[in-house]
Amino acid sequence: MLVNVSYNNPEIKKKIDTEVGLPFSFFERIKSGGIGIGHLIITSSSLEIQNILALDKYRNKCNIELRPNGIIIGFRSLLESYALVIPYWKLTIYKGDSQEYSIYRDTYCIKIEATEKRVHQFIKRILIAKEKATTDTATYY
Numbered sequence: 001m002l003v004n005v006s007y008n009n010p011e012i013k014k015k016i017d018t019e020v021g022l023p024f025s026f027f028e029r030i031k032s033g034g035i036g037i038g039h040l041i042i043t044s045s046s047l048e049i050q051n052i053l054a055l056d057k058y059r060n061k062c063n064i065e066l067r068p069n070g071i072i073i074g075f076r077s078l079l080e081s082y083a084l085v086i087p088y089w090k091l092t093i094y095k096g097d098s099q100e101y102s103i104y105r106d107t108y109c110i111k112i113e114a115t116e117k118r119v120h121q122f123i124k125r126i127l128i129a130k131e132k133a134t135t136d137t138a139t140y141y
Contacts, residue, residue, distance in 0.1 A: 001085045002048065002108060005074070019087050020070030037122040038063040041113040042075065043100055049084070049108060052077045062110065064122065069133055071126060073103065073110055084108055088130040093123060 001019060003012050029035050042060035045053065053060045055077045062075040070087035086105040094102040095114075101123055102111045114120055 001105075003083055003085065004080055005083045006080045016072070016083065016085050019085050020072060021068035023065075023067065032066075035066040036063060037118065040064065040119065042110055043113050044109075044111045046107060046109040049075075049110060052082060062112065064126070066126065066129060084110065088133045091126075091130055093127065095123075 001015065003016070005012060005016075024032070024035050038061075040062050042053065042062055044050070045060075053075070060075065062073050065072045065074065070085065070091065073084040073086065075082055075084075084105065086103070086108075090105045092104040094104070096102055096111070099114055100111055101114050101119070102109060112119070114123070
């Protein structure tokens, strides 16, 4: 779900919280060593996201926030803030080469540059959280 989060809209906030869960508490954030990573350079994206990013001339950057049931990829264009909300069960991550990750949800895609070790470590944390969240909710017969 791609949404404009520039304005305080309770309906959109409720949709986001329903899809990926409520934000972690302050103590959970400290305990886990942080729940986000910022200043990730977007190398390419799907058409709908690219049309939004093309509105300004600045370098395309994003940030990723962990939630209990998914992630939120946030980015800005002009004076608007957008969020790509991805629940774990719809999240797919591919490692293109050693310098790029592709993050997918349905028809949306964002490719980020991974030249720093911290990016690789954070993607690994996402994959661990996805595995934990999906195996906890799985039903076995």
